[in-house]
Amino acid sequence: MTNKERLFDVFNNRPVDRVPVGFWFHFLPSEVMDDALDKPELAQKNIDGHKAFIDTFHPDFVKIMSDGYFHYPIGKAALNNIQVCNKNSPWVKAQTELVKSVVSLQKDTAYFYNVFSPLGSLLRFLGNEVFYTYLAREPEAVCKALNDISLGLLALAEQVIRTGGADGVYFSVSNPDREKLTDERYMKYIAPSEKLFLKEIEKISENNILHICGYGGKRNNLELYKDYPAKSVNWAVNVEKVRLADGKKLFGGRAVIGGFANTPGSLIHKGSQEEISAFTRKLVEETGSTGLAIGADCTVPSDTPLEHFEWVRQAVQ
Numbered sequence: 534m535t536n537k538e539r540l541f542d543v544f545n546n547r548p549v550d551r552v553p554v555g556f557w558f559h560f561l562p563s564e565v566m567d568d569a570l571d572k573p574e575l576a577q578k579n580i581d582g583h584k585a586f587i588d589t590f591h592p593d594f595v596k597i598m599s600d601g602y603f604h605y606p607i608g609k610a611a612l613n614n615i616q617v618c619n620k621n622s623p624w625v626k627a628q629t630e631l632v633k634s635v636v637s638l639q640k641d642t643a644y645f646y647n648v649f650s651p652l653g654s655l656l657r658f659l660g661n662e663v664f665y666t667y668l669a670r671e672p673e674a675v676c677k678a679l680n681d682i683s684l685g686l687l688a689l690a691e692q693v694i695r696t697g698g699a700d701g702v703y704f705s706v707s708n709p710d711r712e713k714l715t716d717e718r719y720m721k722y723i724a725p726s727e728k729l730f731l732k733e734i735e736k737i738s739e740n741n742i743l744h745i746c747g748y749g750g751k752r753n754n755l756e757l758y759k760d761y762p763a764k765s766v767n768w769a770v771n772v773e774k775v776r777l778a779d780g781k782k783l784f785g786g787r788a789v790i791g792g793f794a795n796t797p798g799s800l801i802h803k804g805s806q807e808e809i810s811a812f813t814r815k816l817v818e819e820t821g822s823t824g825l826a827i828g829a830d831c832t833v834p835s836d837t838p839l840e841h842f843e844w845v846r847q848a849v850q
Contacts, residue, residue: 535641537700540594544629544740544764544788546824548708550816552849553826555790556801556842558835560586561600569601570627575599590839592642593846594741594826596616597635599647602628605654605682612667615678618685632697634652645703645742646693651682653705658736660785665713672722679726690734701740704731708753710716716754724757731762740764742790746831749774755783764810767791771799788824793814794846795829802837806844813848822849 534542534550542549542704559566560582561575569575587595588722591776600843606624608616618625628646636644645751655678656664668675693699706727707718734741743761745753747769755768755775771794781789793801793812816827 536593536639536796537641537643537730540643540826541682541740541825543826544656546786546788548823551718552822553841554846554849555592555594555596555826555828556680556833556837556845557596557792557828558586558833558837559598559600560835568602568605570606570624572601575628576631580631580634584638586839587638590841590842591639594643595635595639595645595761597632597644597646598832599628599631599649602631602807604657604693605651605685607654607658607682612674612678615681617688618679619688622688625692627695628689629692632693636698639832642701643740644691644698645701645740646697646699648686648690648702648704650704650706650731651686653707654686654736656709661710665710668714668718669815672718676710676722676725679696679723680729683730686730687733690730690791691737694734695737699738701738701742701764702734703767704742705741705744705746706758706761707746707748707751707784708757709714709748709751711752711754712817716757720757721733723761724837729759735762744831745769745773748831755780759784764788765790765826767828767830770794771796771830777816777825781820781824786824790826790828791830792820792827793829793833795831795833797834801829801841801845802834804841806814808843810848813845817849 539549541554561577601801632646690702742761742765743763745768751810770791777789
């Protein structure tokens, strides 16, 4: 059974010879996460990082990191005139080449490209204070802007799949402040752009991962995402306090990914082989081996020893 066959059997809740394992971390420092378009050497550093990781660990599946291309290129447009990227956008072309380079590194493996939600893109552009001011004064304009960004992200996703060779996307969503953005307003003004993206990308590839991010320890209401279309779901188990087994039920029996905390000093970062192996076996015992891939809540610390990931894989073999 190849890596790709194994993972897609997991996605379809079919029995597998063993549970697949996948972890990921950033290859560029945080201060240059938006600079690769102007500095091609950063894109190459990202590719080199993937190569070193894949050559050493040989992961069962790969989340391709979008380091260097975090910002959607909104430019200086007004909120009601957001640029909709297309396949000819330099931002899209550069990431397509990044994906093509990484996909070539290991055959018979599933690759998923990281795509941030329209909300995440708009927040990075406006900043939190300005965004919440707009949301209070012009919520319909915010909703339209998010939909426009969603269409641009779709152009990116289509190219990295059809031309770059990715098998799907890893789509990151979250509510960064549930006090300012209530669940009701989230579903009314934010969710439509996210569902638009997922429904349309499903026409291009059905093998997509929904990531519900608990960045900075921020908790989400997982109930909001129950009907988001995606083949598999990854959430911050250790932030939300929702086990993989319970989340699998919440998401209608869909495949789940994760289990380990991703914070500095956490088990996957600093644990012993005995501790990591025991926790891995517990995850499989609780969740069952069908429809399960083991990973982390999100990106793990970049200095995590790769042998820690291998201990996880040994524990499920």
